[in-house]
Amino acid sequence: MSDYEIYEYPNGIRLLHKQVLHTKIAHCGFLLDIGSRDEKPHQKGLAHFWEHMAFKGTGKRKSFHILNRLENVGGELNAYTTKEKICFYASLLSTHFERAFELLTDLTFNSTFPGREVEKERGVILEEMSMYEDAPEDAIIDTFDEVIFGEHPLGVNILGTRESVSGFQSADFHAFYNENVRTDRLVFSSVSNLPFKEVKRLADKYLAPQRPRLGERPRLAVTGYERKTRIETRPIHQAHCLLGGPAYPLTDARRIPFFMLNNILGGPGMNSRLNLAVREKYGLVYTIDSTYSPYTDTGLFGIYFGTEGKQVKRTLGLVQKELKRLREFSLTTNQLHIAKNQLMGQLAMSEESNGGLMQLLGKSTLDLNRVEPLTEIFGRIEAISAAELRDMANEVFTDDNLSVLQYVPEGK
Numbered sequence: 001m002s003d004y005e006i007y008e009y010p011n012g013i014r015l016l017h018k019q020v021l022h023t024k025i026a027h028c029g030f031l032l033d034i035g036s037r038d039e040k041p042h043q044k045g046l047a048h049f050w051e052h053m054a055f056k057g058t059g060k061r062k063s064f065h066i067l068n069r070l071e072n073v074g075g076e077l078n079a080y081t082t083k084e085k086i087c088f089y090a091s092l093l094s095t096h097f098e099r100a101f102e103l104l105t106d107l108t109f110n111s112t113f114p115g116r117e118v119e120k121e122r123g124v125i126l127e128e129m130s131m132y133e134d135a136p137e138d139a140i141i142d143t144f145d146e147v148i149f150g151e152h153p154l155g156v157n158i159l160g161t162r163e164s165v166s167g168f169q170s171a172d173f174h175a176f177y178n179e180n181v182r183t184d185r186l187v188f189s190s191v192s193n194l195p196f197k198e199v200k201r202l203a204d205k206y207l208a209p210q211r212p213r214l215g216e217r218p219r220l221a222v223t224g225y226e227r228k229t230r231i232e233t234r235p236i237h238q239a240h241c242l243l244g245g246p247a248y249p250l251t252d253a254r255r256i257p258f259f260m261l262n263n264i265l266g267g268p269g270m271n272s273r274l275n276l277a278v279r280e281k282y283g284l285v286y287t288i289d290s291t292y293s294p295y296t297d298t299g300l301f302g303i304y305f306g307t308e309g310k311q312v313k314r315t316l317g318l319v320q321k322e323l324k325r326l327r328e329f330s331l332t333t334n335q336l337h338i339a340k341n342q343l344m345g346q347l348a349m350s351e352e353s354n355g356g357l358m359q360l361l362g363k364s365t366l367d368l369n370r371v372e373p374l375t376e377i378f379g380r381i382e383a384i385s386a387a388e389l390r391d392m393a394n395e396v397f398t399d400d401n402l403s404v405l406q407y408v409p410e411g412k
Contacts, residue, residue: 003018003019004016004017004018004361004371005017005018005196006365007200007203009203009207009208009210010208010212011183011184011207011208011210011211011212011213012182012183012184012185012212012213012214013183013184013186013187013188013207013210014186014187014188014365015187015188015199015200015203015207016187016188016189016190016361016362016365016371017189017190017191017192017194017196017199017200018190018191018357018358018361019192019193019194019195019196020191020192020193020354021193022193023094023192023193023354024093024094024193025091025092025093025094025192025354026091026092026093026094026096026097026100026190026191026192026193026194027089027090027091027190027191027192027354027355027357027358028089028090028097028100028101028104028188028189028190028191028192028358029087029088029089029090029104029188029189029190029358029359029362030087030088030089030104030105030108030186030187030188030189030362031085031086031087031186031187031189031359031362031363031366032085032086032087032108032181032185032186033084033085033182033185033186033366034047034084034085034086034180034181034185035047035081035082035083035084035085035086035158036048036081036082036083036153036156036157036158036160037083037084037152037153037154037219037220037295038084038153038180038217038219039153039156039176042164043164043172043176044156044157044160044161044164045125045157045158045159045160045161045164045165045168046160046164046168046172046173046176047081047086047158047176048081048125048158048159048160049121049122049125049160049165049168049173050081050086050111050113050173050176050177051079051080051081051086051088052079052121052124052125053111053113053117053118053121053173054079054088054107054108054111055067055077055079055107056111056113056114056117056118056120056121057111057112057113057114057117058106058107058110058111058112059106059110059112060106060110061106063117066103066107069099069103070090070092070096070099070100070103073092073093073096073099074092074093075090075091075092075093075096075099075100076090076091076092077089077090077100077103078090081158082158083153083154083158083295084295084296085363085366087359087362088104088107088108089104089355089358089359090103090104091355094192094193094194097190097192097194097199097202098202101188101190101202101203101206102206104188105206105207105210108186109210111173111177113170113173113174114170115169115170118168118169118170118173122165122166122168125159125160125165126162126165126166128159129159129162129165132159136234136236136238136240136306136407137240137287137304137306139407140240140241140242140304140405140407141242141302141304142157142158142159143230143232143405144242144244144302144403144405145157145300147228147230147403147405148225148244148245148246148300148403149222149225150224152220152222153220154222154295154298179217180217181213182213182214182215182217183210183211183212183213183214184214185217185366186366187361187362187365187366188203188207188362189358189359189361189362189365190358191354191355191357191358191361192354219296219297221297222246222297222298225245225246227245227399227400227401227402227403228403228404229403229404229405230403230404230405230406231405231406231408232405232406232407232408233407233408233409233410233411234407234408234409234410235409235410236407236409236410237409238306238307238308238309238409239306239307239308239309239311239312239406239407239408239409240304240305240306240406240407241304241305241306241307241312241315241316241404241405241406241407242302242303242304242404242405243302243303243316243319243402243403243404243405244290244300244301244302244303244402244403245300245301245396245401245402245403246298246299246300246301246396246401247292247294247298247299247300247301247396248294248299248396249294249295249296249297249298249299250294250295250296250299250367250368251296251367251368252294252299254388254392255294255299256377256380256381256384257380257384257388257389257392258292258299258301258392258396259292259343260339260340260343260381260384260389261326261389261392261393262290262291262292262301263339263342263343263346264326264331264339264389265290265303265322265323265326266288266289266290266291266303267289267290267346268289268346269342269346271342272289272290273322273325273326274288274289274290274303274305274319274322275288275289277318277321277322278305278315278318278319282318284305284307284308284311284314284315284318285305285306285307285315286306287304287305287306288303288304288305288315288319289303289304289305290302290303290304291304296367301396303319305319309408309409312406312408316404323393323397323402326389326390326393326397327390327393327394327397327398329390330386330387330389330390331386331389331390332386333386336384336385336386336389340381340382340384343381344378344381347374347377347378348374351374
């Protein structure tokens with residue numbers, strides 16, 4: 001990533017913009033360094049509920065006007081919540097860029113959380129919970145967070161619980177907002193064909209006047225991991241399994257090398273070791289993959305697969321065999337060369353998505369206080385050694401670091 005521009009206002013808000021001349025679409029959004037891990041025990045699910053409620057009314061708009069503001073010109077308005085971020089974003093023709101900028105600013109800073117809308121949206125979120133509960137391949141991910149992080153906020157479902165969501169009132173959203181929003185911990189990011197001068201002119205209009213909200217907002221540290229094995233029966237036909245444990249945080253120098261190690265093991269490529277060993281060779285699964293989610297102070301590695309109940313033990317054995325191979329045998333020169341080229345190609349293609357690029361600018365700035373140029377990342381990838389990968393495998397892929405969670409069909 002290069003040739004982007006950044007400007008910081010006295011209130012701490014940072015503006016990031018990358019001009020892409022060959023597009024007519026503008027992608028922009030606010031990224032806030034707030035997520036479900038910032039909730040107190042009585043606030044489980046409040047960050048995600050706030051994200052929903054931002055669309056339900058501001059000081060000058062009702063829900064109807066918010067939903068139609070961009071849709072009427074063919075644009076899209078959306079938002080999401082993660083463990084550490086909330087994002088409000090939009091995509092539309094760049095000729096309507098100011099319309100999106102103004103609306104997103106209104107949602108982020110002026111939401112009123114009207115009580116009558118809280119009651120209606122509560123039902124929507126409870127239905128969202130039911131949707132995920134009916135999808136075991138999604139539900140097991142949330143349960144696995146609890147297995148790894150326990151009572152820590154990172155172990156709590158982003159949606160919260162039925163009990164917590166059922167109790168929230170308008171005052172709870174105002175309190176959470178005041179406790180967590182810091183203007184120096186949010187950014188407005190955009191990618192479009194507009195010049196930076198034009199984007200900054202609008203930012204001067206909408207961002208500069210925002211009241212500074214500064215101060216520390218500490219996060220609870222992650223401590224005390226213990227390996228666990230949990231088996232839960234569910235009304236399902238297929239068994240689902242997650243195997244994994246803690247990994248490296250965002251600021252760890254091993255983040256990029258471990259990302260490559262994960263890519264080799266079970267990344268998106270059909271030539272990943274797990275896909276070849278379990279699906280292609282034995283036909284035991286439809287989906288098997290591994291993921292690496294780095295957070296600001298820890299990380300999470302996991303391997304997921306779904307298979308027939310009677311094949312779980314055999315499939316776990318094949319997975320353990322691949323982990324053992326990475327612990328005991330270093331990649332050959334050719335294998336390492338292929339792995340590096342594959343990862344660099346995937347990263348380069350991911351930057352072809354301007355919407356994803358807009359979010360990458362914001363996330364990197366919040367997490368690392370800078371945007372890593374692709375050339376710098378490529379240089380780090382080129383410097384990775386086979387010994388480095390093997391050392392990480394022996395640290396993360398060990399039996400005493402990996403917990404196991406299984407969803408198995410009832411009665412089997």
